[in-house]
Amino acid sequence: MRSLRIAVVANRKASMKAAAIAAADAFAEYDTEETILSIQSALRSAGHETFFLEADGGFADAVRQSMPDICFNIAEGLQGDSRESHIPAILEMLSIPYTGSKVLTHAISLDKVATKRIWRDLGLPTAPFQSFTHWDLPLDPGLEFPLFVKPVHEGSGMGITVKSIVHTLEELREQIAWVIQTYKQPALVEAYLPGREFTVGVLGNQLLPGEKPHSEAYTLGGYHVFPVLELDTQKGAVKGVYNAQAKSYAIDTEEAPGYLCPADIPETLARELQILAVKAFDALGGLDIGRVDFRLGAGGEPYLLEINTLPGLNPVLSDIVIAAYADGVSYEWLINEILDLAWERYHKNGHV
Ligand SMILES: Nc1ncnc2c1ncn2[C@@H]1O[C@H](COP(=O)(O)OP(=O)(O)OP(=O)(O)O)[C@@H](O)[C@H]1O
């Protein structure tokens, strides 16, 4: 590939101003200087020129003035229920290529209810659920306690605490009311899954008929899947859930949950999780990179929890990066692979 001019597009944590009423974990999903500089340095190591663009209200003007060959997009977006789609939508309008999924995929994946409806429609396993726009709506008689309550449109473990697990109607209503009031969005209530927790990183794109995979590492119909990463939430400062606080601790510290990759599970389960991750990503039309979260039910059967179409890319903390290291590849490889996959998509005949 020739040397490209690449804009790394992100919302920096440092640029956010805490509103007086913001939730305690309000900025958990935004990126650090360390992540942005690491991505830039990885791209430079492959001979590209890079510069940073803040994904704020001035973005459309800034990107039009600088006209990069492609944007490396990790922008979570400032606000709104489809905020991860805002930068892709602007770039589509300006005909500027960008890495990762497109507008609709990010919008759906940021809506856990819409995502679960699509998976359920395709027969993929996801826990039974109900969406609440008010605490006092009747509970679906098919849902049995314990239940789990979370915001419909958040990521990075936001709005999730030990109180998310509810055992009575009173606890349920209290938690739904807290989610709606704090995050100004509906609450998703689903069956509590008591089993082990895993996450699976996916790279790649659907193969068109007759098309060859990106490389020999792409063995699952156009996709390369990283080894399964287990999050052991019995360890660390936050027991039982993998929330914003749990995610913030450096790996191998006493406060952090256990990270085990590859997970110590039977080969058949690992394979099942990897195939389900690809199906879940493909179902949403995901492009280039994604990460799919799972929990096991009481009988050890896997359920899809949610998908992250903009998975964190911190070189030390992020799940998909930890899984890439366990796969024997470097951070530089991972970042440049995402770029190559995107660049290839834009330059192949017959691709949408
Ligand atoms: N139905 C459930 N049963 C048990 N635990 C759950 C359930 N849903 C979520 N959790 C716990 O809450 C955590 C966060 O949930 P989820 O992955 O849906 O949210 P998120 O904030 O979007 O995560 P991410 O940081 O991956 O974007 C899970 O990792 C898991 O520990």
Ligand SMILES: [Mg+2]
């Ligand atoms: Mg998750």
